[in-house]
Amino acid sequence: MHDTVISIIHRYYQAFNAGDREVFLGLLAEDVVHDINQGAREVGREAFTRFMAHMDRCYREEIADLEVMVNERGTRAAAEFTVIGTYIATDEGLPEASGQTYRLPAGAFFEIADARITRVSNYYNLNDWLAQVGARG
Template sequence: MTRAEAMALIGRYYAAFNAGDAAGMLDCVAEDVEHRVNEGGIRRGRAKFAEFCSHMGVSYREELKDMVIFASDDGARGAAEFVVHGEYLQTDPGLPEAKGQRYILPAGGFFELRDGKIARVTTFYNLNDWIAQVSA
């Protein structure tokens, strides 16, 4: 995979995210995708990733803005930096109560790419910042 192909794949993944298109996101990931989310466990496989996408679609409405995508020369690794503009819709267990709070949160993602698909995605954001925003 070239750098341009890697950047295009990451771009398609996040465009699907912004469109609320879980099927489009799933189309970008490998069958054995490893999903590492900030402050959470590791989900392995498309089925677990699909469950996560479904949950997120119910609990949060988010749009990623100011996206900057990077990729290694060989297209095997990539990253993206962005700002999450969101609304907390349904309470997540162990987190503050959802009341439609809005938040703006810098975040990023790191990728391993293989055979034209995303093999690993790791997402980072400041959970304490998010909690402070939705608790205010």
């Protein structure tokens, strides 16, 4: 079970890096819960699809240095990684985008059931990101 969960999480980030949204979103349960870093909780693959379309418009990101940890029952996992990105289009309420690059330590927590991701909770330091893209305080 552990190997299956680790494989699911690795495929999730491999598909993310490849820009293969069909595979990426296909790993999610239809009623997936998505906790957005310092934001709202959204429910459903359709909401996650809209979120990713927004992210793809504003950011070009790659996940590196991925480490995955799984609980004994294989129902929860955590991932630690580095986000390497470029801010390509201004996101509402955030500084103006001008192609700034950033490198952020980040993490995510997952719940897994029936070989599908049922929850994703993402965390990174927003203040670190703001400093890297040149936000004025």
